[in-house]
Amino acid sequence: MLKRLLTFRWILTTVLVIAGVGVLIRLGIWQLDRLEWRRAFNARVTSQMTAPTLDLNASQPVNGLFDMEYRRVAVTGSYDFSQEVLLRNQVWDNRLGFHVLTPLRVAGTDWYVLVDRGWIPFEDAAARVKYYEPGTVTVQGMIRRSLEKPDFGGVPDPTLAPGETRLDAWNVVNVPRITAQSGLKMLPVYIDQAPDAAWVSLPYRSLPEIEISEGPHQGYALQWFTFATILGLGYPFFVRRQIGKQSRQAEEAVGQPVVDQGGVS
Numbered sequence: 001m002l003k004r005l006l007t008f009r010w011i012l013t014t015v016l017v018i019a020g021v022g023v024l025i026r027l028g029i030w031q032l033d034r035l036e037w038r039r040a041f042n043a044r045v046t047s048q049m050t051a052p053t054l055d056l057n058a059s060q061p062v063n064g065l066f067d068m069e070y071r072r073v074a075v076t077g078s079y080d081f082s083q084e085v086l087l088r089n090q091v092w093d094n095r096l097g098f099h100v101l102t103p104l105r106v107a108g109t110d111w112y113v114l115v116d117r118g119w120i121p122f123e124d125a126a127a128r129v130k131y132y133e134p135g136t137v138t139v140q141g142m143i144r145r146s147l148e149k150p151d152f153g154g155v156p157d158p159t160l161a162p163g164e165t166r167l168d169a170w171n172v173v174n175v176p177r178i179t180a181q182s183g184l185k186m187l188p189v190y191i192d193q194a195p196d197a198a199w200v201s202l203p204y205r206s207l208p209e210i211e212i213s214e215g216p217h218q219g220y221a222l223q224w225f226t227f228a229t230i231l232g233l234g235y236p237f238f239v240r241r242q243i244g245k246q247s248r249q250a251e252e253a254v255g256q257p258v259v260d261q262g263g264v265s
Contacts, residue, residue: 010239021232028224035217042212045070049210054143056106056113056187065189069145070210073191076138077107079115083182084128086169092119092204100128100203101173103184104139104191112182114175114190115139118203125169131203141193142207146175 048071056075061068080103087099097119103112120131149156150172157171166181179186195205 014235014239017231017235021228024224024228024231028221028228031217031221031224035214035221038214038217042214045210046212048143053140057108062187065143065187066145068143069189071143072140072194073143074138074140075104075106075113075191076136077104077113078136079104079133080112080182080184081129081132083184085167085178085181086125086128087116087173088169088171090119092206095121097121098125098169100131101170101178101190103182103186104137107136110185112184112186114173114178114186115141116144116173116190116192118193118205120203124202139191139193140196141191141205143189144173144192144208145189147172148174148176 044067048068051068051071053072053074054068056073057077084100084102087101090097090099099119100117102115102117104115105112117131117133120128124131155171157167157174157177160167167177170178173190175186175188175190192207193205194207199205
């Protein structure tokens with residue numbers, strides 16, 4: 001049997017099976033890593049969403065804001081509409097439009113914070129002055145992290161062409177680039193403004209829907225490990241069966257008469 005296993009065919013098959021088992025185990029480990037990441041994400045989000053509302057007028061913990069994503073926040077100040085930009089490809093009730101991103105000067109400081117004030121229709125982008133909110137305003141919402149690149153399959157923001165000084169419509173909320181473009185002293189995060197029952201006009205406010213669950217990762221990991229076990233334990237039985245089948249066929253061939261041109265011998 002050992003001699004039969006040392007043929008090129010069986011060596012190649014065995015190597016492929018071992019590689020396949022390794023790949024399946026690695027996929028299972030990857031799903032477990034995703035599960036741990038998801039649990040850590042859930043814990044972080046839950047702790048921030050249940051924390052007291054952060055008053056940006058009382059303090060500006062600049063270095064810690066990045067780790068406060070999804071925390072409720074309140075801030076009073078006034079908007080600088082000269083540096084307002086748009087976020088592309090935003091849909092509301094099956095209508096295409098933009099979100100307006102406006103720097104808000106935090107009252108009593110020289111800091112600005114970018115605020116996502118909500119959705120406006122696509123056709124109103126050039127005439128969005130009618131959606132300005134002048135004077136002193138109080139914004140309540142949620143802290144969000146800046147993005148450097150879109151999700152998988154998304155289109156990154158272009159670099160400015162020679163002679164261009166600003167980009168008006170963005171694909172992601174890239175706070176550092178928007179800060180550099182505006183020249184303002186902006187905080188490293190932005191605010192998603194929360195809906196308000198008293199606000200029924202455009203821009204329409206919204207907050208992200210955050211799923212707090214472990215997802216299917218544990219089930220997927222078990223699935224991959226099961227496949228690896230079936231392949232790893234089943235292969236020796238398959239080899240033994242095939243070698244036995246070949247041996248029987250060889251024995252049967254030896255017992256058969258040999259036919260040549262002279263007849264039966």
